[in-house]
Structure formats: C-alpha cells, structure tokens
Amino acid sequence: MARIRLEGVTKVFGAVVAVDDLTLTIEDGEFFALLGPSGCGKTTTLRMVAGLERPTRGRIFIGERDVTDLPPQARDIAMVFQDYALYPHMTIMENIGYPLKVRRYARSEIHRRVREVAEVLQIADLLDRRPGQLSGGQQQRAAVARALVYPPQAFLFDEPLSNLDAKLRLEARSFLKHLQKSLGITTIYVTHDQAEAMALADRIGVMDRGRLLQVGSPIEIYRRPRNTFVATFIGSPPMNLLRCRFQQAEAVLVLGDGQALALGERAEALRRAFRDGEPLWLGIRPEHLALAEGPGPTHLAARVYAVEPLGVETLVTVQVDAERIALRLSVDEPPVLREQVWVRVPMERALFFREGGELAL
Amino acid sequence: MTVIREVLSRVLFYLFSALIGAFFALPMLWLLLAPFNARGTLALEIPRPFTLANFEAVFANTFAMRALLNSVFIAGGTMLVVTLTATMAAYALSRAEVPYYDLLTYGLILFSSVVTGTAAMVPIFLLANALGLVDTYVGVILTFTGGLLPTAIFILRDFVEGLPRSYEESAMVCGATPWQMVRDVVMPLLQPGMMVVAIWAFVQVWGAFLIPFVLLRTPERMPAAIAIYSFYTEAGTPILTLTSAYALLYAIPVLVLYLFVNARYGFRFFGGIKR
Amino acid sequence: MTQRRPILSMPVGLLFLLPAMVFVAVFLVFPSLWVLWISLTNQTLTGEAALRPRFVGLANFRALFDFENWMVRGYFGNALRNSVLFVIGSALIGQAGLGLAIAWAFYRRRGIWRELIYTLAILAWIIPDVVVAFMWVAYLDRDQGTLNAILSALGMGRVDWLIEQPLLSIIIFNTWRGAAFSMLLFSSALATLPPSYLEAAAVAGARPWQAFRDIILPSIRSHIITDLVLITLWTFNTFTPYLITAGGPTFRSEVVSIYTFRIAFQHFEFGRGAAVAVVMMLINLALALVYLSTLRREARAR
Secondary structure, eight states, rough: OOOEEEEEEEEEEHHHHHHHHEEEEEOTTTTEEESSSSTTTTTHHHHHHTTOOOOOOEEEEEEEEETTTTGGGOOOEEEEEETTOOOTTTTTTHHHHHHHHHHTTHHHHHHHHHHHHHHHTOOGGGSSSOGGSSSSSHHHHHHHHHHSSSOOOOOEESTTTTOOOOOHHHHHHHHHHHHHHHOOOOOEEESHHHHHHHHHHHHEEEETTTTEEEEOHHHHHHHHOSSSHHHHHTTTOOOOOEEEEEEETEEEETTTTTEEEEEEGHHHHHHHSOOTTOOEEEOOOOGGEEEEEEEEEEHHHOOOOEEEEESEEEEEEEEEEEEEEEEEEEOOSSSOOOOOEEEEEGGGEEEEEEEBBBBBB | HHHHEEEEHHHHHHHHHHHHHHHHHHHHHHHGGGGBBBBBSSOOOOOBBBBBBHEEEEHHHHHHHHHHHHHHHHHHHHHHHHHHHHHOOOHHHHOOTTTTHHHHHHHHHHHHHHTTTTTHHHHHHHHHHHHHHHSSSSHHHHHHHHHHHHHHHHHHHHHHHHHHHHHHHHHHOOOOOOHHHIIIIHHHOOOOOOOOOOOOHHHHHOOOOHHHHOOOOGGGGHHHHGGGGGGGGGGBHHHHHHHHEEEEEEHHHHHHHHHHHHHHSSOOOOOOOOO | OOOOSBHHHHHEEEEEEEEHHHHHHIIIIHHHHHHHHHHHHHOBBBSSHSSOOOOOOHHHHHHTTTTTTTTTTTTTHHHHHHHHHHHIIIIIIIIHHHHHHHHHHHHTSSSSHHHHHHHHHHHHSOOHHHHHHHHHHTTTTTTTTTHHHHHTTTTOOOOOOHHSSSSHHHHHHHHHHHHHHHHHOOOOOTSOHHHHHHHHHOOOTOOOHIIIIIIIIIHHHHHHHHHHHHHHHHHHHOOHHHHHTTTTTTTTTTOOOHHHHIIISSSSSEEEEEEEEEEEHHHHHHHHHHHHHHHHHHHOOO
C-alpha cells in the first residue's frame, strides 16, 4: 500500500496534448476518482500510472519509488479493465490465478488463494466456468478477484461498471466501495459518470481537455465547483447557469429579457468582486429553486416547458426568455405544461462565476 | 394477384436453384462414379459391376502412393513455415511500432497481387536454379511460402486486430513477462486464426500444379498433382479407371478439410482466402 | 498510426517480422525485379545463351509486339485477345454475375437449397486443379461426356466442345471453378446490410428489383469493385485452362499465362518468356492499383 504521486506529468500523442502538466498526490489508502468527459485524458493518466503508456514529460511515484521508466510488470499494481480482459480460453480459476502463475507459485498455493478471494467476492462456485458463461456482473467480480489475488500497492479501475446495466451498476458500486474500505488499498478509479465518482470516491479530480480542473471531496466539488465546467459536469440535472449583468446602483442582476433579481445581503460581496455592468453567470442547483405564488424581488417569471415525475420528486423545466432552468421539486401538485409560474431564486445559495467561467463568489 | 405473384416467385426460385445446382453438380458426378467402375469410361454410368479394384491397383502403385506422401510433405511443410512466420509477422505489424508501416503493408499487397506464379515462373525457376534448389522440396516449399505469405499475414493481422489490447495489457499488469504473455495469452487466442491460415495454405499447395511442375525433375519427388499424369497407356491416353480413382483419393483431404472447417468454424470468409 | 504504447518494442517487432520479410523479399520481390533484367537478354535454358546471356535491349518486347503477325494464332496478340475474352466472359460476366445472382437469391434465406448450392460451389472452388481438369475433360467429351448426353437427350446435337469451342469451354469451366468467391464475397456484403434498408424500401412501395437496383447495388458498390478487380487479376493469371485444352487446338484457347509457359518452358526462350511476364505484371500492377485505391477509399469512408 502506498501513496501515488504524479509530478508535472504530460502526455503528447502526435499534435494532441492528452494530459497537460498534471500534478497530483493520492494518499495511502485513498479512493480517488478521476472524472471527466471522454477524451479528457483521464484514462491516459491511469494508463501512465499502470505503465501502459509512457509520459512525455514528468515523473510518477508509487510509494517512494520512481516508476516512470518501469514496465507494468515491475510496478506492483493491479488493474481492472473496462472490458475486464478475462481470458476466454482459461477458466475463472485460471484467470484469477494468473498473476500468481506468472510469479511461479505452486499450484496448491494458487488454488488456495484463488478460493480465498473468490469467497470474498462470492464467485467461489463459478471457478470452473469460462468467462463466456458468466453474467456481466460475475465477470466484473472475477476481474476484481484477479486484481486482488496478489495484493498490489494500488488498484487501478478503468470504467469498470460501464458495461453493466443500471441495476447491477448500483449493486456493484456499493460492493466496490465496501471492498475498498475494508482492504484499504490505494485506488484510482476512472469514470465519466459523475454520480459514480460522487458515490465512491474520497476525493475526485475533475479533468477536461488534458487538464486537472479541480480536486476535492465530493461535497466540496458539488458545493463549490471551481468553474462553470465542473459546475455543469457534476450533478444531475446539472447546475443551472443564468447569464446576467450586475447593476451596482440597484444592487440587482439583470437577465437577458430584462427581469431583475435583487441581490439582498450578497450585494456587498458582489460589489467588491464585479465591476458595474459586468456580465456574469449566476449558478444555482436545481434542488435549491422553488416555485413562488407570485412576483417578488428574487422571483423570476417563467413558462413551464416540461414536467417529469420521478417518484420522490418531480423534475420541472421552465423557460425564462431563451434559457431553460431545471427545478427539482417535491410538491404534490406539480405545475402543468405551458403554465406561467414564478421561480424563487434563493440568493444565499447562488454561486457567481466570471464571464470566462471561473468561480468568483 | 399477390398470391399468383407469390407462387410465381416460389416457382422461379426453385427453378433457379435447380439449374444452378445442376450447373455445379453435373461436372462432379463423373468423379463419384468412374472410380468404382471396372470399365474405364468418360461417360456418366452406374458402375456395373461395382468394384474397388481400381483403388487396389492405385494402392499397389508405389510411385503413386509415394506422390501422395510427397504432396503431404510439400503442403505440410509450406503450411508450417507459412503459419509460423505469418503469425509472427502479423503480430508484429499489429502490436509493435514498425517503421514504414504504411509502405510495408502497401508493398506487400502490391507485390502479392502483381507477382503471381504464372508471371514469375521464369525468374523463380532461374532463382531456384542459381540457389541449387531445383528438384528439391525446399525450393518448392520456399517458393510457395513467398507467394502465400502476404495474404496469410493479412488474414492473421485481422485476427490480431480483433483481439482487444487489454488482454495483453492485463497480462503485463498481472506481472507476466513478454514471453509469458505470448505463450499464455496471445497464442491460445490466435489459435483459430492460425488454424484458418494453416488449412488455407495446405489446400492451396495441395492443389497446385504449376510450381512443382516447373521446379521438380525427379519422378520420385513429384507430388500427386503431377503423378496423376502417369496413369497413361503407351499410346498416351489416360487409363481412366486408375486416373479417376487416384483423382478421388487426391481430392479427399481437401474435402475432409472443408467439412472440418465448415463444422468447426462455419465457412467464414476471409479476404482473398483462395487465389 | 496507433496512439498507444506498442506492446512489442521495436527491436522485438522487427525480429518477429524478419523471417517472413526474408522469404517475401527473396521469393517474391527479387524475382519480380530480376524478371525485368531477364526480359532484356536472350537467356535460354541450354547452350551458350544459358551460361552467358547477352543483353539484347528491347528485342524481346519488339518480338512480342510485332504487329505483322500480331493476331496470328500462336503469337502474343492472339493470346492477349483470348485472355481479354476469357476474363470478360468467365470473370466479369460469369463469376461475378453468377455469384451475385446466387448471393441475392439466397439473401436472408436459410435451408437445404442454400446449403446445397453453397457447398457445391465451394467444392468446385477448392478441389485440386488437376482433379477438376479431369472432371471437365470427361464432362465435355464429344462421345461420352455428360454435357452432350444431356443435350442429345433434349434433342440437340452433339458438340465437340474442346475442339470446336475451346475458348468457350474454358470460359464456362472457369465460371464454374471460381463463382464461389464472388458468391461468398457478395453474401457477406449483403449480410452486413441492415434488414431495415429493404424493409424501408418495401414500406416506401419499391418492387423487389427496384430495391435491388436502387438500394442493394449502391450499398455494396465497393464490394463489387473489389470483387471485379480481384477475380480479373486471378483469372488473368490462372494456369488451370492449360490442364484442359493445353491452349489448343492450334492456340485457339491459348491465354497469356499459357503462352508464357510455352515460350519459357517448352521453347526454353527465357528472355522472351520474361518479356511476357513483364507485360503480365504491368497489367497486374494496373489492376492492383485500382484495387488499392478502392481499399483506401473504403478505409477513408469508414
């Protein structure tokens, strides 16, 4: 078990900078999720830690050891691939035991250890089958078992749940979290699914276009996204962003259609952060919005665009001028389509981003 | 109206099937009957009396049996060399950074289609002559190998490309050395592809006439494709009883391999599997 | 270019490539270049010119393209003409047409008829050369042959196919021999088409043949080009007709491959034979370039 350190790691493919000057420390025993859209460089980063890709610049450390120039075999890590990479010509027993076999363990010892992990993963009765005879969830467990059988310094997961259907994914998710907590092995987990990252990780690193945008605990990242990209990537539905203009004299924000929102207690802070007339983004989570009975200083006139009942709550999309805003409501009588409604914007919950996207307040 | 059309299209379909079936089957029937006929004939007639004497005569002919064995040597030897070297080359083309990759693959396709046995028989003969390979199995095997390799490499490269890289990557992460990775993971997974190429190469060489005809001299070294022309009378006409029996024997391995491939893999289709 | 770290290092990769490349270089590339040189000499098998071939410039080519005797039987022009007819008749019309017809007739059909016809066609394609040659010699025989037996049963006269219609005989033979390739290629091309293509056409009111013309043919266009180029190449280079007619009678079925063989290995004029080989390879080259450009276009379209 070890901490993993990346120092100024850069990977260039031809003319494309896949990973750009990434510096990051993952603590011993931590469950760390690398989150981002496809092509953001998260998988390349993971593959560099595994040794399947060589960094163009920068160093990688596992524990105190500089592994930058070591091949994967020498890094003492385990990886679960997106497609699991279970060998179709081997039984599950042989698959799980493979890391031991290449290290020339005795057959009996291999069998003993494979049984042990298979018990933990509840696949002990499947050891004589071949991967093709297993369900997706069972294959996923077999792949995890293979990673576990020879205790590694670190676990690397490359989107291991993306091939499972929605129900199994939830099950596997809590299982993985439980497993990682009970073993305490440093884990890097790559995913494009923000809910997965939030649910699993101790800390999340959000990546976009090769850059690490923000690192923090799920709650930190959810509450205070550092820029509009993170704000809209995390949360489902994502944070609403309203483009508006700061009018210092009236202490209001003016929207494109001329509606104004009173800033109230936050006016002072905005006055210090923004110039008069400066355009900015008002960010507000869907669950913080509510419907109001009528006009008010922080109420917006809107028209209902869509109503989606989800059981516990109802997702309502309204249209304000040209922009659409999502609301998560737990009301019993949701509005009907095309109805004129009032949306209350709680200013104490709002975030304010500069026009360029970075968080100001 | 639609019923009439339906019936008409059914009738047309069966008519078409019957005609096409006859077109392909009719020339083959002779080979199924003549070997069992005591009387040599080119006609399609039920053997009367039915006899296996023709086969007995062929089996007793050591020269002809030797020729079948020669065919096994030549086709089997080519099969081994082609499968082994093509697998290695295809794996390298797919998994290593090969300099001038595009030029290499482009050149391989180009040369393999431009240089055919018929076009190259003169220089191939002179080359074999210069290397002292005329009238040797090695000469025949290597000539076939050179001709079959490009296609074999492309068939196998498709198989390698079809293997997810994560198989090999996970082996590396598991701690396998490159050699362990190739032995435990790559080779077993490539087995179907190697099988296809091996059978393909064997069938190609087994049936080929021109190259051994040009390169071999000594009658004892001739493969069956040429030895079949030894069942002739003094007058120079074929002894049809023996020729047909021998032809059937000679065709059987190909039929068996076809049945095997069909049963095991289904006759799937790979690029230019036969030329 | 792959964007990943190669699994094999470059030295190991080159080592893996080496044996195959040596065989290809020595037994494929080198002969094709050497033949260029031989075609400029008077090399023969025996005698003075075998030991010390003399450089004769383009004399061999001039002899080939001697337009005075060009189309006389036994000369190169005659062989070329026969090859062109042979390719058009047996490959472009025969194999491709029959292959497409079978593939289309059994498109999305299963059953005994399909199994039967595919098996028969594939057998015709894979049985050794000399065996099919004997079958066809028997099949086309004037007095006893199966074909004439059928024709006379239908009240038509007997034809001495190999003597009276040697070129037509090898054209029909080669159609029979090679149709399986086009059939399999077109079947697999058709199998990749989503059924919705035809269903959409049927819903739109297209007749089957209209759907075939307007939807199926354009969708498998690149396969058709690939097929035509490959079977042209193979048919142009095949030597199997030699085993049936030996080019005769009086060179009436002598195609270019048989001509080369006769000049080089019956007259032992290697220089002249090499010159024919060079012409053959140039024709092959032109066809291969067409093939490669379609491959590239397909790769780019993907």
